[in-house]
Amino acid sequence: MSQFFMNEKGDLVNEAIEGVLLSTPWHNLSRLDLGDDIRVVVRNDWDKSNVALISGGGSGHEPAHAGFVGKGMLTAAVCGDIFASPSVDAVLSAIINVTGEAGCLLIVKNYTGDRLNFGLAAEKAKNLGYKVALVMVQDDIALPDNPQPRGIAGTALIHKIAGYAAEQGASLEQVQALAQRAIEATATIGLAFATCHVPGETRDERVKPGQSELGMGIHGEPGVTTLETQNSREIVAIMTEELAKTLSEDKKALLLINNLGGFSMLELAVLTREVLKSPLANRLSHLIGPATLVSALDMKGLSLTVLQLEADFSEALAAPVEVQGWQPVQTLATPQLMAAEKVASELQVRPSQNAQVAAVVKTVSQTLIDLEEELNALDAKVGDGDTGSTFAAGARRVKKELEGDRLPLAELPALMAVVGEQLATVMGGSSGVLMSILFTAAGQHLEQGSNVTEALEHGLERMKHYGGAQIGHRTLVDALEPALKALMAGESLQAAAAAAQQGAESTAQMQSAQAGRSSYLNQQSLDGVKDPGAYAVERVFAALSQN
Numbered sequence: 186m187s188q189f190f191m192n193e194k195g196d197l198v199n200e201a202i203e204g205v206l207l208s209t210p211w212h213n214l215s216r217l218d219l220g221d222d223i224r225v226v227v228r229n230d231w232d233k234s235n236v237a238l239i240s241g242g243g244s245g246h247e248p249a250h251a252g253f254v255g256k257g258m259l260t261a262a263v264c265g266d267i268f269a270s271p272s273v274d275a276v277l278s279a280i281i282n283v284t285g286e287a288g289c290l291l292i293v294k295n296y297t298g299d300r301l302n303f304g305l306a307a308e309k310a311k312n313l314g315y316k317v318a319l320v321m322v323q324d325d326i327a328l329p330d331n332p333q334p335r336g337i338a339g340t341a342l343i344h345k346i347a348g349y350a351a352e353q354g355a356s357l358e359q360v361q362a363l364a365q366r367a368i369e370a371t372a373t374i375g376l377a378f379a380t381c382h383v384p385g386e387t388r389d390e391r392v393k394p395g396q397s398e399l400g401m402g403i404h405g406e407p408g409v410t411t412l413e414t415q416n417s418r419e420i421v422a423i424m425t426e427e428l429a430k431t432l433s434e435d436k437k438a439l440l441l442i443n444n445l446g447g448f449s450m451l452e453l454a455v456l457t458r459e460v461l462k463s464p465l466a467n468r469l470s471h472l473i474g475p476a477t478l479v480s481a482l483d484m485k486g487l488s489l490t491v492l493q494l495e496a497d498f499s500e501a502l503a504a505p506v507e508v509q510g511w512q513p514v515q516t517l518a519t520p521q522l523m524a525a526e527k528v529a530s531e532l533q534v535r536p537s538q539n540a541q542v543a544a545v546v547k548t549v550s551q552t553l554i555d556l557e558e559e560l561n562a563l564d565a566k567v568g569d570g571d572t573g574s575t576f577a578a579g580a581r582r583v584k585k586e587l588e589g590d591r592l593p594l595a596e597l598p599a600l601m602a603v604v605g606e607q608l609a610t611v612m613g614g615s616s617g618v619l620m621s622i623l624f625t626a627a628g629q630h631l632e633q634g635s636n637v638t639e640a641l642e643h644g645l646e647r648m649k650h651y652g653g654a655q656i657g658h659r660t661l662v663d664a665l666e667p668a669l670k671a672l673m674a675g676e677s678l679q680a681a682a683a684a685a686q687q688g689a690e691s692t693a694q695m696q697s698a699q700a701g702r703s704s705y706l707n708q709q710s711l712d713g714v715k716d717p718g719a720y721a722v723e724r725v726f727a728a729l730s731q732n
């Protein structure tokens with residue numbers, strides 16, 4: 186059974202609707218008081234003088250359809266169970282409660298259940314004397330041989346265009362005709378990496394890792410073909426080529442980029458970039474999204490919709506609305522790079538030689554390089570497994586500079602500053618910055634006349650200040666600070682190495698970490714495992730003490 190955020194499955198849809206009503210910023214939504222089984226969200230500022238617009242269908246496609254109820258769009262949304270069409274009684278209840286003399290238009294996605302239930306409700310309402318018309322959205326082009334194309338994300342555009350016309354006081358016939366023109370000008374194609382997960386159900390993952398399915402339905406129905414790729418550029422090329430076939434040469438189009446529920450904003454940004462770099466972009470003038478307008482629960486998928494624009498469509502789409510789910514239309518423009526001043530290194534140093542310092546730099550660098558795999562394995566137990574690679578990257582850069590005779594070995598303040606700069610550049614993440622702070626601050630302290638040990642201790646204090654770690658927090662500080670204190674007390678390098686070893690060993694007994702990724706782990710994960718940074722310090726001092 187898939188994980189799903191809910192209390193009781195039977196209450197899920199009703200509680201979600203209540204959440205929508207509570208969160209609308211205009212306080213313009215209500216639910217018809219018809220019991221738990223009939224779920225109709227309506228505008229509570231509706232006076233029945235204009236044509237009413239009613240849509241709906243199965244829940245699970247949020248914000249569709251309740252998220253489009255409000256001034257300028259829908260008058261009512263009829264909500265079924267998850268992926269199940271609402272009943273005829275529910276649709277009929279919506280019609281008779283919001284329809285005045287101007288009549289109402291039903292906007293229906295082209296699925297069998299919706300067609301039948303909305304259609305029968307329309308006929309019953311007509312028999313009761315109501316003026317009712319119906320349009321069927323069928324924008325899906327992924328299944329070209331299907332005589333009944335499905336209605337998917339393009340439905341939101343029809344809601345907006347028809348909603349504007351109704352708000353302006355157009356007749357039922359005019360609203361229906363405009364909606365039908367928009368339907369005929371709309372095309373959508375979707376793709377998914379994985380199907381959706383329905384509460385209480387287990388679904389087979391028919392799409393294998395590395396694959397994607399073109400045309401997967403918004404209820405998880407199989408698509409037209411399985412692609413052996415998840416590459417953004419390859420996928421967008423296929424989708425946009427199919428969409429381009431639906432467009433005429435003499436009209437510009439609007440593009441809607443729709444998240445089916447499971448794509449991150451990072452991925453959607455990449456998707457947007459790929460589409461707007463494709464040949465299809467030459468046919469586009471406006472954009473909606475990327476955003477979630479018609480979803481499929483948590484489906485790891487997306488859809489692209491194009492609407493060939495007419496003046497009436499453009500005016501309707503740009504009009505303001507009071508609904509939660511709509512996204513504003515934007516004109517397409519090419520972003521420009523802004524001129525900027527590049528930050529140049531302030532370090533102007535001249536290489537110099539000092540055999541003793543060179544030996545220390547070589548020992549430290551080589552020790553960390555040799556420890557890469559061991560530190561990674563240790564970090565894999567308590568972190569993300571990259572401590573060894575991070576330290577080795579910095580060590581390799583410093584060693585390369587040493588072997589190329591590019592370090593100011595005879596000028597320790599400059600050497601510390603150069604090492605600090607190099608580590609910040611190549612180590613990445615917080616580790617590189619912290620080590621850079623240590624060496625940069627130490628170099629500055631050396632300039633003021635301190636000795637090397639005093640300078641390193643000062644650098645450690647600045648690193649602790651910015652990083653937040655202290656003795657007992659299960660970090661490299663637990664090994665480095667005792668080692669430096671031993672040197673400050675006039676003890677030998679061997680004594681400092683012993684202090685570093687004792688400090689590193691103490692981290693294996695600490696019940697919790699207070700800094701770094703290990704701070705997110707429980708006691709069982711940490712027991713008996715040395716902190717990788719502390720162990721690196723231990724080994725470095727051990728190597729130095731043997732020279």
